Amino acid sequence: MSGADTVVDRLDRLARISAYPWKLTRRVFTPQHAEADALVLGWMEEAGLSVRRDPAGNLIGRLDGPIPGGPAIVIGGSVTTGEDAGPYGGTLGVVMGIAAVARVLREGPRLRHAVEVVAFAEDAANRFGPRLLGSKAVVGRFDPALLDLADDYDVTLRQALDAYGLDADKVETARRLPDEILAYLEVAAEAGPVLEQSASPVGIVPTMSEASMLRITLTGAVGSATTIPMADRRDALAGTAECILAAERIGASREGIMVTVVRIAVDPVPAFVVTGSVTFGVLIGSSDDAARRAVVPDLTAAFEGIAARRRLEITVEEGIDPDATRCDPGIVALFERAVAATGLPVARLAQGLSTNAFNMAVLGPIGLMLVRCRGAVGWGPAGVVDPADLAAGLDVLTSVVGTLAGGTDVPSPGGP
Template sequence: MSTAEMVVERIERLARISAYPWNLTRRVFSPRQAEAEGLVLAWMGEAGLSSRRDPAGNLLGRIEGRIPGGPAILVAGHVDTRADASPYDGALGVLMGIAAVERLVRQGTSLHHAVEVVAFADDASSRFPVPRLGSRAVVGRIDPHTLDFDDDYGVTLRQAMQAHGLDPERLADATRSVGDVLAYVEVAAEAGPTLEQSGSPVGVVPALTASSVLRVTLKGAAVHAATVPMAFRHDALAGTAECVLEAERIGSSRDRATVTVGRLDAQPVPVSVVTGSVTFGVIVQSSDDAERHVVAAELVAAFNRIAGRRRLEIAVEQGIDPDATRCDPGLVRLFERAVEASGHSVVQLPQGMPTDASNMSVLAPVGSVLLRCRGGVGWGPAGIVDPADVAVGLDVLTFVLAALTTGSDATPSDTLDGHRKSS
């Protein structure tokens, strides 16, 4: 069995551990999660990694470098899942990290720096409204009130952690200092069609997409549809329809940003009444902050023009508008060399889904690659990565880890064995 086939077999084994037999749902700090973590810890041990669980519930598998206890290169994913998840979502990064480290050990690579494989807790945030709890704890971004958040059954995060054998009062002890981490890398399945269309099995991420969120309210007059002629109406729903089409036009005119109109709340509901008020959300996403801000401003201007022409009142609120997370240029170039060494052309594409890299960028340079997924649905239940593409991803990851941990430019003969060499 090749290394890539072993990774796929382990992913399929984890996928059988689920709260429901009809889909993959493995919530954080649940019995099913504990069962999955037991397997991951065993696989870390088989690969020669010493393993532990930190106070936030993150699993850490470590192989020491020249100086025991010294700073480490981290490669990470997660084992908990959202509801109805892909088997490859999160687990792919963890299991490929374990396999890549095992490959380095087997090849006798002299590690100057430690390497850690991390399975972050609550990355999927399918149980509590705390996205990426594990990496938040590692970088010290945990609000104490977080422990009081509860799930759909009234179980608080504090109670869930206690049931999982953790002490929630020690959550802050998971925080690490800047000097603890030399670099942070991720491997994930692409949640989009770019790699399939390009024909490349792996893409290098220059940045993670950020979002600008607008909440738009149009107000007109709620009048009876049978008694008010069309020319005298101030129809908020008709104005919203025009805004939606204009948002689509603006988004379609841009190559580096997407525009999506979300939920619409219309009042009143009866079909016999002209809609008096509509509130809708718009999300602008891009890895280019300047482009995202320009598009958001263009949308606001267009909505105001529509409201003025239709004699509607308009209010636009903008939510939190974080900057995009930029991957380290040196890591981007290193990943590109690794892709070229594997015999494939370099494709750059932004990571459109939120990941732990956004938090970890506080501590260290971050880098990321995405693997081609059938149908571009890497985070959905149908998401599958072909074993041949997993093999290429392993070659790339091993190349990068070898270069980072030895402090030298690795060569293909030193690090690659996936689909071109026997495991």
């Protein structure tokens, strides 16, 4: 069985482990998580890795280089899933990481640096709320207050960790130091249409997109839908509809910018009345921080103009606005050379989903590759990754891992 065939087979086997027979759901620190981890542990050992579980529940397979305990090239993912998930998600990174390391050991250069594959304990299904729990612990971002969060059955994270055989009071000791990580690599199925529309089965991510957030409240006047003439209405819902169209128009006019209206709250809920108040969020996403932030005043001005014309009061609140996470230019170039060496065209694209790479960038340089997904929903049940595309992705990942772990031209530990 080829490496790509092995990846397909293992993804299929993991997809059969679910809390429900009719949809794929593997929540963190559940029997299904443990069953999936047991399979992955066996595959790690089969590839020649020594395996341990850290205090946060992350499963780590490691192959040392010439210096025991030296800094490592880390490939990460997760075997937990969201609700009604597809077979890929974070699982693809773990399974392909193991296959790439096995191939490097079999065919590649002699290792000069350690290699690790990590299956992070990720709360992808929001069992407790905050996602990326495992990588937060690894980079020192785990808040002990999270231990008191409870799931729908009033089981706290502390209790779940204890039931999983872990000591909840030691989660923070999973933290690692920057000089332990030479580079962090991640592979995922694309959750968008760019690669499906291109000629390449894989794409390289130079920057992981971030988003600015606005919270808009329009306030008009509640009244009867059957007695107030149209000209006299101060309808907050009608004003919101116009704002949504304005947001769409502004987003469509800017290259590389995505503007989305989210979470609309209407008061009162329309029932033969003119709506008095609507609050909605606006998500502005891009990998270009300056371009993204330049859209905010344009949106604000458009919304304020609509409110003034419709005689509505408006409140605009700006929320989170973090900088985009940059992948290491050297690793990006290494991925692109590996793609070109296979004879495939090089495609660059953004990644807007939160992954463990966002956290791992705290410890060192990161690199991210996406694999084409038919249906453009790499994290959902409708997405399909062709075996040939998986094979191409595995070739590229194997080349990058072999070069980084077997060569001297690698980033310095702890940063680019």
